[in-house]
Amino acid sequence: MDESAPPGPAPRAALHHLAVETADLDNCVAWYTDFFGGTAAWSLDTFSELTRQRLPGITRLTEVVAAGTRFHLFTRSAAYAGPHPDTLQFQHVCMTAATAGELRSWRERWQRLFASGRYVFARPEPPTDVVVDADGVSSFYALDVNGLEYEFTHIPAEAEGR
Template sequence: MNAVRPPAEPLRAALHHVAVETADLDNCVAWYTEFFGGTAAWTLDEFSDLTRSRLPGIVRLTEVVAAGTRFHLFTRSDDYTLPQPDVPQFQHLCLAVPSAAELEQWRARWQRLFASGRFVFARPDPPTEIVVDDDKVSSLYLYDVNGLEFEFTHVPAEAEGR
């Protein structure tokens, strides 16, 4: 077992962006912009040698700024195939919202955009119900247009640090 040792000197870091791979960049940028209420800040179609070696076939990347972070939405050329399912990846991304009532609003917005028929969803499962645990922490799970899972949570002050 690894013993946990306090670091000699704490280093600082904060979330900067979340990278999302998509087969349809226009669909993805449109949904992220409208669902998260964000703006498309910039688009790249030329990449460094390092980026091209890490993400073979990358052709376009758009940054959408929303929900207190940046989403780097990118797509690859048609001949690129998705990674094998046994490649380790993050399972979901969780965003905190300031009140339990806002979870209902995010859920309703997802349903409204889905019902509009303007987006193509890889996985058309509806959002979950809003679940509340014993500490009064509420959570909602939903999928983006690519089938990536997002959690939205509200953690009341009395449950912080539990």
């Protein structure tokens, strides 16, 4: 194999799921199904050797199918102390809304669910305002019940491919 040659076209791949670690699986599944409007498809409580190596202490995983993707919500035993503070993590996940109006609907939905008091939020911070840049791209950020950051964006057709 000539390792100095360019790698050529990449094989096909697409996003399959986002894995979300939570301290409270019931709370997390409730919020993800209610907020993203999805359903809990299946749960697992036995795991392969590889999964147990990658996620020490994993006890239960539920897949929620919603918003054009799958969320793999999982929890670990209390004995797991968590990652080293310097461990690299993905910083946020961005979901697209089809219209600027739907973007605002997502923000209002977040606020409505928060105000319901039905969920425990690790970081009870409100979503940011919707900001609109010079190209008409609008976005806001909001945290899930675990404190993980989501961005919602609407990219108008004329701003696509910037």
